Amino acid sequence: MKMSFEDWLANGHLKRHVSSRDELEKLYRVIRRDIKAAGNRKMDDDWRFVAAYNAALQAAGAALKAAGYEVPKAGGAHFQTIESLKLTIRDDGTIVDPLQKFRAKRGGGIYEETEIASDQEIKELRKLATELFDKVRAYISANHPALAPNEPEKRNG
Numbered sequence: 001m002k003m004s005f006e007d008w009l010a011n012g013h014l015k016r017h018v019s020s021r022d023e024l025e026k027l028y029r030v031i032r033r034d035i036k037a038a039g040n041r042k043m044d045d046d047w048r049f050v051a052a053y054n055a056a057l058q059a060a061g062a063a064l065k066a067a068g069y070e071v072p073k074a075g076g077a078h079f080q081t082i083e084s085l086k087l088t089i090r091d092d093g094t095i096v097d098p099l100q101k102f103r104a105k106r107g108g109g110i111y112e113e114t115e116i117a118s119d120q121e122i123k124e125l126r127k128l129a130t131e132l133f134d135k136v137r138a139y140i141s142a143n144h145p146a147l148a149p150n151e152p153e154k155r156n157g
Contacts, residue, residue: 005068005069005087008069009069012072013071013080014080014084015071017064017069018068019066019147021147023065024065024140024149027061027065028149030058031055031059031133034052034058035051035055035129035130035133038052038055038125039126045115045117046114046115048126049116049117049121049125052125052129053103053125055126056099056102057078059132059133059136060081060084060085060088060099060136061081062140063085063088063139064084064088066139066140066144067143071084083096083100085099088136089132089136091135095128095135098124098128099128099132102121105117105121137151
């Protein structure tokens, strides 16, 4: 059985949220910052992993906020935010499944361990976050154009 936003709302997985272009512009800046940071080889690998994860999480949150919802701040908020991609961008598991694995890895280690992710995992997560951000931007532009932030101009050189 496919769930809907209304089902999630009734189950307490979501609450209504009124977003704005300004809110999404700020989220886009955070996502871009974190994708860039995750590629900085001078930064500690654990923090590169966290930055890539945060970029993906914020992208998922941006799609949800554009749709008029957010996940309540409570246990399981990251899990639900990632799962919400099935409702927003209609992900078939291609993004959600690996992102949930990275979420578990981050949650299981970042506070109590070091070297939680390999360089390859960081690259994979950064690539996933970048692809997700592209899909979220397309989703928001197509489905919620009044909220779609203006994209920064590409600079030559």
